[in-house]
Amino acid sequence: MFKKALALSLVFSCLAPFAQAQEREESMVMSVGDTLRRNWNFTLFNVVSQANMKPGKEQTDGRSQDSYTYISMNYKVNADEKASLRVPFIFNTAGQNEYGDQVKSETMLSDVHLVYSMYDLGYIGDIDLSGNAKVYLPTSEFSQDSGLIAKFRAELYLEYSIGRFSSISYGIKPDYYWQSRTASFNYDMPQFDDGNYVSDPRQANKQASLEHFLEVVADINKYFSFKPRIGIEEDWYHSSTIEGIEPRHVTKAFYQISLGIRPVRGISFLVGATNTTTLNSYRGKDIAFGQPENTQYFVMTNAFLF
Helix, strand or coil: CCCCCCCHHHHHHHHHHHHCCCHHHHHHHHHHHHHCCCCEEEEEEEEEEEECCCCCCCCCCCECCEEEEEEEEEEEEECCEEEEEEEEEEEECCEECCCCCEECCEEEECCCEEEEEECCCCEECCEEEEEEEEEECCCCHHHHHHCEEEEEEEEEEEEEEECCCEEEEEEEEEEEEEECCCEEECCCCCECCCCCECCCCEEECEEEEEEEEEEEEEECCCCEEEEEEEEEEEEEECCECCCCECCEEEEEEEEEEEEEEEEECCEEEEEEEEEEEECCCECCECCCCCCHHHEEEEEEEEEECC
16 A cells, blocks of 8 residues: 655646647637737636546546646737746645545646747748747646756747638647756656655656647637647656766657637637557557557637726
């Protein structure tokens, strides 16, 4: 039996892909503020997700859901640029997680971040370029425990529009982690009743990440869009001579299928599922794509507040 059923690192890693997948939808919601000729506006982002049960684990009770939410305060610098301050929270409901353990409801502050959005970086032929620059501050417990000073992210999007809503786009998102140390102690590593940890609680801190993806937005009508996406996620970790930890590079491939819903102007939803496969061998097992235990279901909401 575990003394701790929830590791913060697991929650963050599960929600991160969804939190990063919302920039296009959010820019459409924020445009409502432009029509109202307001330099300042506030928007809401929320994603709720639930992963399938892990192999050998059975659901015997109601499932727990994880959610990531932020309020964004946005300032219109000019017609093509905006600056934002986002205050995010992670909330998980009580219930059974994907490992079959009972977890209590919990609310955690995530990393507050500053965003500078540039909606017109020019064109390459008919391909529209846009991007974001982000700085994440270590306001979450997880970032503070790992010794993070700041995280820097650059995002570049290349979009070829087909009609009013439909498009084909390529996105690339490099991250750099400014760490105060190369390794840290995972205080949320589960323990057995005798006090021993399930695995070594020492962990290498992340040094850099890179996500790149290809997405098709197929407009069904003015209310619905079909959005398949495929991509690669890569993570590089520090080495630690003192702790005897070797440098590590992890590569994951993912595909996502979702339905975009725009019932009225100023609010949009994205409902779908994503499946992620680690391309490095894991515990001697062969790489297998499309495994049910690697699937997560999600509902994403973007809304203009005022």
